[in-house]
Amino acid sequence: MFRTIYIMWLREMKRFIRSRSRIIGSLAQPLLFLLAFGYGLGAVFSAAGQGNYIMFLAPGIIGMSIIFTSIFNGVQVIWDRQFGFLKETLVAPVPRLAIMIGRTLGGASVAALQGCIVLVMTSFVGFHPYSWPLVIPAILVMLLIGLLFSALGIAVGSLMRDMQGFQLVMNFLVQPLFFLSGALFPLKGAPMLLTIIARADPLSYGIDALRGFLINGSTFGIGLDLAVLAAFSIVFLAMGSYFFSKIQA
Amino acid sequence: MTDIIEVKNLTKKFGDVTAVNNVSFSVAKGERFAFLGPNGAGKSTTIKMLTTLLEPTSGSIIVDGHDPVTDSSAARSSFGIVFQDPSLDDELTAWENMDFHGVLYGVPAKERRQRIDELLKFVELDDRKDSYVKEFSGGMKRRLEIARGLLHKPAIIFLDEPTLGLDPQTRNHMWQYLEKLNEEDGVTVFFTTHYMDEADRVAQRIAIIDHGNIVAVGSGAELKAQTNTETLEDAFLALTGSEIREEHADASARMRMMRGRR
Ligand SMILES: Nc1ncnc2c1ncn2[C@@H]1O[C@H](COP(=O)(O)OP(=O)(O)O)[C@@H](O)[C@H]1O
Ligand SMILES: [Mg+2]
Numbered sequence: 001m002f003r004t005i006y007i008m009w010l011r012e013m014k015r016f017i018r019s020r021s022r023i024i025g026s027l028a029q030p031l032l033f034l035l036a037f038g039y040g041l042g043a044v045f046s047a048a049g050q051g052n053y054i055m056f057l058a059p060g061i062i063g064m065s066i067i068f069t070s071i072f073n074g075v076q077v078i079w080d081r082q083f084g085f086l087k088e089t090l091v092a093p094v095p096r097l098a099i100m101i102g103r104t105l106g107g108a109s110v111a112a113l114q115g116c117i118v119l120v121m122t123s124f125v126g127f128h129p130y131s132w133p134l135v136i137p138a139i140l141v142m143l144l145i146g147l148l149f150s151a152l153g154i155a156v157g158s159l160m161r162d163m164q165g166f167q168l169v170m171n172f173l174v175q176p177l178f179f180l181s182g183a184l185f186p187l188k189g190a191p192m193l194l195t196i197i198a199r200a201d202p203l204s205y206g207i208d209a210l211r212g213f214l215i216n217g218s219t220f221g222i223g224l225d226l227a228v229l230a231a232f233s234i235v236f237l238a239m240g241s242y243f244f245s246k247i248q249a
Numbered sequence: 250m251t252d253i254i255e256v257k258n259l260t261k262k263f264g265d266v267t268a269v270n271n272v273s274f275s276v277a278k279g280e281r282f283a284f285l286g287p288n289g290a291g292k293s294t295t296i297k298m299l300t301t302l303l304e305p306t307s308g309s310i311i312v313d314g315h316d317p318v319t320d321s322s323a324a325r326s327s328f329g330i331v332f333q334d335p336s337l338d339d340e341l342t343a344w345e346n347m348d349f350h351g352v353l354y355g356v357p358a359k360e361r362r363q364r365i366d367e368l369l370k371f372v373e374l375d376d377r378k379d380s381y382v383k384e385f386s387g388g389m390k391r392r393l394e395i396a397r398g399l400l401h402k403p404a405i406i407f408l409d410e411p412t413l414g415l416d417p418q419t420r421n422h423m424w425q426y427l428e429k430l431n432e433e434d435g436v437t438v439f440f441t442t443h444y445m446d447e448a449d450r451v452a453q454r455i456a457i458i459d460h461g462n463i464v465a466v467g468s469g470a471e472l473k474a475q476t477n478t479e480t481l482e483d484a485f486l487a488l489t490g491s492e493i494r495e496e497h498a499d500a501s502a503r504m505r506m507m508r509g510r511r
Contacts, residue, residue: 008350015340091300092353093325177486248303 005099005105012073012106016113023114026069028120030061034125037184047083050186056217058119058127059210060183063145065118066111067203070146071174073107077244078160086247098247100154104237105194107150108143115142129214138213144229145206151236158243177203187219202232253278253405253437254299259308268294269475270461271308276439276454278404281431283452284441285485291461292441293333298410299439300330323405326354329398333409333441335390339383339424343374343393346382347400354401361400366394372427388419395426399436408440412447424451424485449481 015022038054045053080086089099116139129135156169180194181203187195198204209225212218218225254276261269267290276282289293296305299310301317301324310317314328337346344365351361369375372392381389391411398406406427412420428451431438442448448455449469456466465472465488469481476487486492 003352003355007349007478011338011341011349014345015338018340083339084332084334085338086336087302087332088336088338089329089353090302091323091325091328092350093355094353095322 001095001098004092004094005102008099008102009106009109012103012110016110023117026065026114027117027121029068030065033061033064033184034122038125054122054126055215056186056211057184058122058125059214060181061122062115062118062142062208063181063183063203063207063210064113064178066142066145066206067149067174067178069114070107070111070149071153071156071169073110074104074155074240075157075160075166075169077103077154077157078163078166081161081247083165090247092132097241100151100241100244101237103154104150104240107153108146111146111150112142114137115139115146130216132226134213135163138210141206141209141213141226141229144226144233145203145210148202148206148229148233148236151233151240155236155240155243158240159246161225177201180204181207182219183207202228205229251252251278252276253280253313254282254439255309255311256295256299257309259295259298259310260306261291261298261303262306267461269298269305272458272461272463274456274463274466276437278437279431279437281428281438281451281453282440282456283448283455284439285443285445285448285455286441286458287443287491289460292458293409296330296407296439296441297456300328300407301325307372326401327403328405328407329401329403330407331394331398331409331411333413335394337382337390337393337397340381342379342381343369343385344378347392347397350397351400356401364400364402368399372396388415391415391419392423395423399430402434403436405437405439408438410441410443412442412444420447427451443486445481455481457485457488459491462486 022186034054042053045051045056050056077086077177080089092099113114119135129138133166156173160166175231181201182190182198183203187198187204192200205220205228208218208220209222209229212222252275256275257273259269259272260267272295284295286292294303298305299312299317301321304318312324315324315327317324338349341349347365347369348361351365357363359478366375369378372395374389374393375395377385377389382393385393395406395408395411408427412423415423424447427438432438440452454466454468455472457464457472465475467475472481472484472488473479476484478484478487482492
């Protein structure tokens, strides 16, 4: 069980570290958001009495890079199916649950690593955490967000047969989850409907927890954030394992 | 001799397509057994059911004493498999692909390293062990897959059209390894092919399969005697009423390999 989890995790890590173009490519988007929104809207934001926008935005952008990376990683089940490697894991005499957990942990680690890189990047555009020791729990939150969305990605990827589905996932799942999560705007004072939607979006709680640890700015309370993240993770892990175990070649 | 694979009344339907139609056969321990048939005959579907990748619509299977449906984990430990389509991780090196497999199959670290070195030498890839698989040719990938399939010392090795799309020299080479292994270690070799000469030369017994049905089982000599023919080609023709068109099969195999290589 543990060796299976370990080797699946190791594979994800190796593939990530080796794909330099993917790492660099996935930094372009957060950088763009930081510059365009951070600088573009910064003045409006502080004029509205909301404080420093870069400080507010940075945890949201870290959350963005985590959700994109982890769902992308999970959905790579489709790649493995297409390129045949999936069969190698499916005929192995190990529980499907172990394969799924290893993959999920690998995806979560990759996403958290990416989140840390973005965290470093934000410091170049003027972000600084209000307390350095609290960066450690913030990284654990990144792992948890990664776990949640890796599991969701695997669940969705297990249901798909080809790459066409991938674009759909990105457009109709990841983008809305990100834009409606409160990553870019404060939920306090947002229109009622938007607040309701954001409250149903697990990423909102992830980003809220990051804000809690990084800028002491949690809206929901970190306890609630962690409880919601954990609950969603368990549900998605169960769903992912179920759909993954149903894959036939 | 005892049978290591027993299949009774096995059927697989995909919607209204019957890919495998009520087939029964058995394979003896240590035997080299071939499934010979044209594209679409149901060879891969049968192998997938034997190796737990597909659930049968009906019928029973025993692989090394285990039922792949109800006792899949035990059945999985008993075999190694080389799939028809590539199944390596291109982003990992040859050695890493082997190591991954060894860990999954619970081969202890020391033995794993030793066997990986041994097997890579055996398939003549030891000098390329640290190269990424994406740099390998089709033949090298196939050899690596064979080495990988043998790493955990399976009782049976399944090979689904292992020589498809390979040049004749590489094909010969590959069968030499496998025959050596079969003779020295007693590994049961179950392979599918649409090459007549290969089935005739390598297999001790051949099952001829067409449109999901097994039309005859026997040694090459028996099949020829039974049909009063001189060559396996003629025997095949007499039994199925058609020839295997190799050009067609080869073209589609090459396309598949190219897709897999991207
Ligand atoms: N997943 C599937 N869904 C629907 N039909 C399939 C599937 N797999 C195989 N078939 C059909 O089953 C038949 C047998 O296929 P297969 O076992 O791959 O043949 P072979 O390996 O002998 O070339 C073919 O008609 C093929 O189209
Ligand atoms: Mg086939």
